[in-house]
Amino acid sequence: MTDKFNPRAILDVLKRVLPDDGKTASLHEPCFTGNEWSYVKECLDTGWVSSAGKFVDRFERGIAEFTGVKYAIAVVNGTAALHVCLKLVGVNPGDEVLVPALTFVATANAVVYCGATPHFVDSELKTLGMDPAKLAAHLESIAEIREDGCYNKHTGRRIKAAIPMHAFGHPVDMDPLNSVCKRFKVEVIEDAAESLGSYYKGVHTGSHGKISALSFNGNKVITTGGGGAILTNDVDLGKLAKHITTTARLPHPWNLTHDMVGYNYRLPNINAALGCAQLECLEDFLAKKRALAKLYETSFAPVRGVVFFTEQKISKSNYWLNVLLIDEENADQRDDILKLLNENRIQSRPAWDLMHKLHMYSQCPRMDLSVAENISRRLINIPSSAFLMDNR
């Protein structure tokens, strides 16, 4: 190994770590080696595949138990969960919502679904997520606290909520973020779509704000095909979340009456059946993903020019998608690395295009985003499936 940075050194490590089975190593693939088959069969045999059936209740109880949150409401996907979270904390048309620039597009889209405008926030390098100190300084400069909330002095719009997103499974520094948001009367919604199995100061992500969203998309730690959940410790919000995601129908033996504009966001029973089986394997998946991250950490340690991103001491990450950060001076080689790895059947990807770089969000309010831009230039996701640690 020379002193100079060489993309091939990254390829070499990955080739050593990943199974040599001739297959493409995907970023994240699900694993169905538990009771998926028998639960799904039960759905088909009983005919209960849709909006009735016991697996939805069971899955919701299982998620609540695992995360330690009082109420879990299963929905069709993480985007739907976020949309409802925003509605439930009272985000209205014309409001602004603080959204990280470094996130999957759904975080910003859900804000638009409410007729509100995303306002982009920078990340801190140590968590990849929202920077509480930088946000505080920004709000001090642009915001005005009134009787009914926080207002953006420049746009005149109310800043109703913030959506910290635990990027790639790494928890945002929630305590200082909550302090800032409390001080500025901003509601906190956690986007925990990527962080099932991640903890901040010993408490599961998704229980540090007022309400939060999980995802069980096919690329997540566990999957229901497509699916998500709303988490909250607030009994009234939990009941309302269930009501509004199931068309807001009033209970009656036969009448079809609805008392508010609801959504058809309920997770079908067949998808929940898959989820119940996956939940039984979750601890095992997390342990394997943790072992893989550890192996990556050790294996990349001697490689110059690149750092394997690890969890903070106060946090425990699920290492959903493992992250490499290329040193600043080699960042211009990011696409060469991506090309080399993908050509060698090792799926790898840069971070999402930053939100303010997307055409439809380029005119939204934002703070200085230099850290998110720095991360975005340097980040690469590498294969992270739990089963990569099978038989080792």
Add this chain to the structure above:
Amino acid sequence: MTDKFNPRAILDVLKRVLPDDGKTASLHEPCFTGNEWSYVKECLDTGWVSSAGKFVDRFERGIAEFTGVKYAIAVVNGTAALHVCLKLVGVNPGDEVLVPALTFVATANAVVYCGATPHFVDSELKTLGMDPAKLAAHLESIAEIREDGCYNKHTGRRIKAAIPMHAFGHPVDMDPLNSVCKRFKVEVIEDAAESLGSYYKGVHTGSHGKISALSFNGNKVITTGGGGAILTNDVDLGKLAKHITTTARLPHPWNLTHDMVGYNYRLPNINAALGCAQLECLEDFLAKKRALAKLYETSFAPVRGVVFFTEQKISKSNYWLNVLLIDEENADQRDDILKLLNENRIQSRPAWDLMHKLHMYSQCPRMDLSVAENISRRLINIPSSAFLMDNR
């Protein structure tokens, strides 16, 4: 049998027609006796349960082929399909959309998701759906045609679209409705959620307007657990529908770039697998449902005070949910009938509460709704599952 109307006469017919197996006869239950199991197993065995996998494409091709529509885009449910249809024909915040008063709440909710206001339209007794002549008279009285569309003179809002809904599978009289809408520059979106397998003048419902929505909820003719589809013959709309329902991501080997505010509405592959198997049985289901409707028709013919609702000569109904209409003078006994049937384990239900009677829609613009109100007082749905005709 006396000359006087007697609710027991209805019960007696249903007891004769329905299987005497000691089970509750549901309104509509799915039937999984085809390849459901093997296709779903294929998903689990290959790990392709989510947003990748071949069953979504295959299901979309199958739906397009069956309905004779050029493009079918599979989505998470019928509500999502309607939402996207409204977006794609250009319904914007502040617009009005013509919606039948007699419909499932999703038709109106989807309008609200776009920031628009539903404007309720009456039904005609022969189809249960939108009354084209009455709508024409209403628009002549309240609307003004301007360069950029039709405007409601009373509210000042643009009336951008109409959503005829084929209630319980019975096709709306589409030709005169299309004429009225064309004359008033109103786009036509068909809500065909209930009418897969229903035809108007020999052409499948959902291909008479610009774009339309299907549903594969658990209570529909075929089911994907939860699911729906957008249908259109317009190549540009079809491509846009696919793009916008799949987060509007631009194709690239690794970059995650999105060029518009999209939705996470794609049907998971595991649900599409179920749909592929169900589609193979669709003709059989429709034949059985048709035979059941015929049996009901003959069996209810001698019963005084009630009429079994049948298709128009120019249409073919899928008889999704079979409809009884109680004579006007006995309408006050509707709830007694519902009670009697449900107590005897024969699930039956009135029509949906009319949209303008729901709290959240009580202030919306509307025309005279006397026919919808009349139908609503008199209508009862009775068990309609295809498998009720098994082994006969």
